[in-house]
Amino acid sequence: MRGIWRLGLVAAVAAGAFALAMVRFSGAAEEGCAQRLPEDPSYRVQWSQQPSTDLTRYRLSITREGRPVTEAEVCLNSYMKGMSAMAVTDRGREVAPGTYEVSVTFEMGGRWPARVLIAERARPVVAVPVLLEVREAPVPTTSPNF
């Protein structure tokens, strides 16, 4: 083994760097609402209006077994189907009991699979999958103003 001590040293350094990387990664997913969470079918998420490329604010009504979910931490995470790197995320602010507002801009019309992460007090954090059909808003036509 004496012949490979440098290799052993490099492997040990790499293992240490790997461990440090995992520590650094550990909190990031939570910040980005990207945790691996179980889905709970008892929750329902209803959008105030159909998502569209010309809107930036939406209200989500969240219920569990028919009752409004209040004082919860809510986070929306969505990506456009077929587009590798088009995504939106935002944390919801409760504007009325069981109603949360998120500010996101969908850059293209189409299908946007989404996950709404819901953390209620004294309950496990869950994810609710939602498939959004984002409407492509017509581009406003303006006459050239010379």
Next chain:
Amino acid sequence: MTAAPTLTPALSEDPTPPPGASRPRASTWAVMRGLLLRDLTVLDKSLGEFLHNTVTQPLLLVFVFTYLFPLIGQGVGGSSEAGASRFASLLMAGLIAQAMAFQGVFRVAVPMAIEIDVTQELEGRVLAPTSVSTMATEKIVFGAILSLFAAMVVFPVAAFLPTTPVYLVVDWPVLLTLTPLACFTSAALGLTLGTVLKPASVPMLSGTLALPLAFGGAIFYTWESLDPVPWLQYLVLVNPIVYMSEGMRAALFTGVPHMSLGAIYGALTGFAVVFTVLGQRGFKRRVLA
């Protein structure tokens, strides 16, 4: 009449033990360990070159795509941080797959082509008291170890370099089973290629094999995003790197589309078996010729 003693037991696939003596299973492991130690010692002598080859590519790709581009206003993933982070995450999974695949393939194929045809080192090594299959398997195991090391190096690069956060959520059972399988598959492909290639054609390897494997390997995009180009989506299924990239996405991220785990494990296991069989056959053919 007794059989004539042989000086080159490895030249026969299953050397017959002397009468009354059983061939202990441990000896195969001892030989394997010795061969691995020998290869690692050689690697230790060229450690600088090995590290350079292993670190440079992921470092540069992560630097350009996830550090430089966002800083100069060319960030991939749109104007939102969520998009940029998503791309950084997609890229990281692809880079791990690429690192595993290339390290496994090149670290086995290139030295083997040279050892068989130029230095003829393997002719000496087949004198070892073991089967040719064991030697071929050792080559795969050695390549898989280097491949695993290359995969490990990508994690700190992706953790500390990008300007956008990478949302990594490890599924440990998948990561710990898929990574060795992907490393083994890569090294087995390397063995297959190493026994087919002539040393003169080694420089062609990067242009004719590595580039198509990389750009068609779902490294920079997900396999699902090829939906609008169905012919390409099905064509790339012959590329093992696709399953490695998709597997890493399944193991490391959530909310990112990927193939089903059954398809990933099934395809990689199939590739591993096929490449191992082809590699073993090619190895025997070349060294016993």
